[in-house]
Amino acid sequence: MKAHLAVNAVEMAVAHRGYPRGVKVHSDRGSQFRSRKFTQTLERHGLIGSMGRVGASPLTG
Structure with a gap:
């Protein structure tokens, strides 16, 4: 995915x-x-970015 797609998604949201x-x-x-x-x-x-930890599984947090 390109950055402009992620930016467009935020702008639309x-x-x-x-x-x-x-x-x-x-x-x-x-x-x-x-x-x-x-x-x-x-x-x-004014949004706050948050990222998961490296190697974190969605099932284990």
Whole structure:
């Protein structure tokens, strides 16, 4: 996945939800979610980025 797809998804979600500041956006550790474009988009909308630990299984936390 490219960073612009992740950015577009955040932009659409923010527009649909009415600009919810302080909301956590949880993602995996993919490069698109660590990109400058993505992190700047989160900051611009007052969102908080959150990532899972390396090697963490969704079943074990």
